[in-house]
Amino acid sequence: MRIATWNINGIKARLELLVRWLEEEKPDIVGLQEIKTVDEGFPRAEIEALGYNVETHGQKSWNGVALLSKLPFDEVHRRLPGRDEDEQARLIEGVFSVEGGVIRVCNIYLPNGNPVDTEKFPYKLEWMDRLNRFVQDRLALEEPFILMGDFNLIPAPIDAHDPAAWWGDALYRPESLEKFRILRNMGMTDALRAISAEEAYTFWDFQAGAWRRNAGIRIDHLMLSPQAADRLDDVVIHKDVRGWDKPSDHVPVEGAFSF
C-alpha cells in the first residue's frame, strides 16, 4: 500500500495538478494540506470519479486538510484535541481495515510559526505540545499509525540547502526542534531517514529562483509508529512534480508499506 502526503497549496488552483498526479501514481491514501477552502468548496466529485473516498476538514481562505482513500473509512476524526477555542483546521485522521487489522493515518498541517516575535510562534509550540500528547495516546493503541503532513520543521542540517540561512526561523530553531525530538523519542520514526541518509527536499520557495537553484528544505514528513515502521518498504519524494505547470511549492512524499 502506498500512502502519500502533499501540501497542495490551494485545491481550487491545483485540481488539474492533483488529478494528473493521482492518475499517474494511483496512491492508495493521500493526505492534502492547505486546501484553503471550506468543505463545500472541495472538488469532491472530481476526486471521487478517480475512485477515492474523500473526507475534508476545511476552513475559509487558509489551512484546511483532506484525506483521499481508495479504502473505505472505518472512522474519521477532525481537529487536534486539547484546546476547544482553536478554530484552525489542521488535522484529519482516518482508520482503515487491512488484512490482519487496522491502520491509522493522521494528516496534519503543523503551524508555520513565523514571525517568531508574534503570537504565531507560541501557537506553533503549543500546537506541537498538544500533538505530542495526542501521539502518546495513539502509540498506546500499538497499531500501525502514520502521522504525516507538512510539519513546517527542518529536522537536521542536511535537510536544508543552506541550513545557516534557516537557523533561527520558526522551522529551524531550538524550541521547535525540541518538540520534534520529543515526538521521535516517543518512538515515532522519520520514514525517509529509515530508508536514506541522502540529502532530499520537499519544498522549494516560489521566490528567488529556489527551484532552479535547488535551494530546498525537507519539511514534509511521514512519521511512523513501531508497528508501521516494521512494514515500511520504501519512501519516494516526487520531486519532478515541482517542475510541472502551476506547481505547488511542496511535492508529494509517498511511503510504500507491506499492508
Next chain:
DNA sequence: ATGACTGGTAACACCAGA
C-alpha cells in the same frame, strides 16, 4: 547570488505562506 512568487479574498491592495 545580492535574486522575490503565489492563492484567496476582496476590491483595483492586503494577508499569509516558509
